[in-house]
Amino acid sequence: MNIEFEGARASNGEDYDMNRNIVTRLNSMVDSCAPQQGLSECCIYKVPNLLRNVKPEAYTPQLISIGPLHYGDAKLQIMQRKKLICFREFKGNRMSDERIMDLVKIIRNKEKNIRQYYSKNFDKIGSMDFIEMILLDAVFIIEFIRESDDFEDGPKNLEPWMMSDIKEDLKLLENQLPFFIIQEIYDEVDRARQEFPSIPFLRLATFHFGKYTFSQGVNNDPKVKESRHLTDLLRNVMRNGVIKRRFTFDNIKLKYSxxxxxxxxxxxxxxxxxxxxxxxxxxxxxxxxxxxxxxxxxxxxxxxxxxxxxxxxxxxxxxxxxxxxxxxxxxxxxxxxxxxxxxxxxxxxxxxxxxxxxxxxxxxxxxxxxxxxxxxxxxxxxxxNRWNRLNANLRHVYFPNIWRGTGTVAAAILLILTLIQTITSVKSVF
Incomplete structure (x- = not known):
């Protein structure tokens, strides 16, 4: 009896040790995980694989990397030198080192907010590299859009073939900077250069991407003004003036082409x-x-x-x-x-x-x-509704145009007259 009891206690001890070891391992793994980004600010995402696998090239920048999601991609390094050349030209236009330090200070003060806009953590990108990346990318976007709207000169230091590729890459969800930081840098640059009256960056960006009919005359729309990045701006432009209709979960699908x-x-x-x-x-x-x-x-x-x-x-x-x-x-x-x-x-x-x-x-x-x-x-x-299909079939077969419609009416009248004549002839016989 004592032997059985001792065996059960030993077995319980082994179970306890195993349970404790599992909990300890789980705690260790949890502690090693980086804390999740705050979801309330998150709006720039790595495209889910379920969508990406359908057409990967639709979501991947072909020429230029903007922001941290494609930072350091070897295939996009050709544009890093172009960004630096753009920055050199930017500095030469009344932007002293002290002015540049003001821009760095703006980004440093908002670094945490900027990082929260992204669905991924970027702990491997240190603070200095992150701030430098944001500054170079924001300056490039501002100067590219400004110079693209100059129909006489156009962007400097860029080959003509790059223009459309860069413009398309700037629309990609994974290739975004938070709109607010671009806006703050843009406003600070305007103050430094004393460019008054200044064209608001929102209007400039909307005009730049405004080749589609639906993008015209939308700068005063509140939804457009609330855009959080350029992809979001394009979405808000598309839904500008939309009819107020209730979203439902009925999910009724159109059955017919x-x-x-x-x-x-x-x-x-x-x-x-x-x-x-x-x-x-x-x-x-x-x-x-x-x-x-x-x-x-x-x-x-x-x-x-x-x-x-x-x-x-x-x-x-x-x-x-x-x-x-x-x-x-x-x-x-x-x-x-x-x-x-x-x-x-x-x-x-x-x-x-x-x-x-x-x-x-x-x-x-x-x-x-x-x-x-x-x-x-x-x-x-x-x-x-069967009557709708029957009515449409009659119209398409017998009245598709004025000539066939006239022929159909004439044939119907002739048929009626023939029928009347036949009835009259039969009556006269009797």
Missing amino acids: AVMLRKAGVRFRVAKEKCLLNIRFEKGVLEIPRLEVDYSFERFVRNIMALEQCYKPFEAYICNYIKFLDHLINSAEDVDLLVEKGIILHWLGDDAALSSMINKLNENIGDTSAYYDDICDKMNVHYE
């Missing part, structure tokens, strides 16, 4: 307003603002969608817009119909290329809140 909807009598019309998101469906008419698509559109939209997935999943305006287009467009024939109606204008070569691009944009984009569920529901109901 543009060509199918036309067979149910839906008419397509290009809306006059500039906000791309303001889609309407009333009395069988689908109104969509014109969408202009070039070869840079996909990269631009993918980064805004990635921002929404990470930062604004319950206000995912652009994700919802692309999902609506994805359901509306299933083939080149759907694109052709929308091009014919003036709703889409594109330079991708053929309609099949645009159809494929739109369908792939939605890959691995998660379902969050829905913005167009009421419109989708009305359009689904419209298509599923």
Whole structure:
């Protein structure tokens, strides 16, 4: 009996030691982890692998690194010398060492805030390197945008082929600086140079990225003024003037493509307003603002969608817009119909290329809140009404244009007259 008791106590002791060792190991691993960044300020993200794996090059800078996420990338070092040359030119324009020290002081005082904007910790980038990086990148962005808007001279020390690549890289989610630190440096530089009246940096940046129709006349919009970095600015510009519609979790999807909807009598019309998101469906008419698509559109939209997935999943305006287009467009024939109606204008070569691009944009984009569920529901109901399809079929087959319509009416009248004559003849016999 005593032997069994001693054995049980020994066994319990071994269990206790193992449990204690596991807890000790876990505590050690937890202590070795760097503390997580404050999530309240975080808005610049490493794009999740689920999205990145679909098209890695859409999220990766091709020429220039901005901020810490791609800091030290060997493939982007060609531009480090260009940044230094830009900084030298910047200093030569009434910026003494004392003025530069003022800029360094601004960044030092806000270093903690700046780091909190990023989804990753950068403990391996020391304070001195971090401040130097922010200063060089902020100065480059300010000078690049300023000089790009000088149509006569343009940016100095940059080969012409670099211009479009840099402009596209500055839109990427992983390639951002907090807007507030660029703004503070910009304002301090204006004071040092005594440049009055100064063009606000927000207006300058909006104008710089304003090749799309939807970006015009948005500088006074409160949402635009609250932008936290350049990718966020582009998103806010896109949703400027958006109709107030409630987000829901009903997740009603559009079941039918543009060509199918036309067979149910839906008419397509290009809306006059500039906000791309303001889609309407009333009395069988689908109104969509014109969408202009070039070869840079996909990269631009993918980064805004990635921002929404990470930062604004319950206000995912652009994700919802692309999902609506994805359901509306299933083939080149759907694109052709929308091009014919003036709703889409594109330079991708053929309609099949645009159809494929739109369908792939939605890959691995998660379902969050829905913005167009009421419109989708009305359009689904419209298509599923048998009378709408029958009426549309009659109109398309027998009345597609004035000539066939006239022929159809004439044939119907002739048939009626023949029938009347036949009845009259039969009556006269009897």
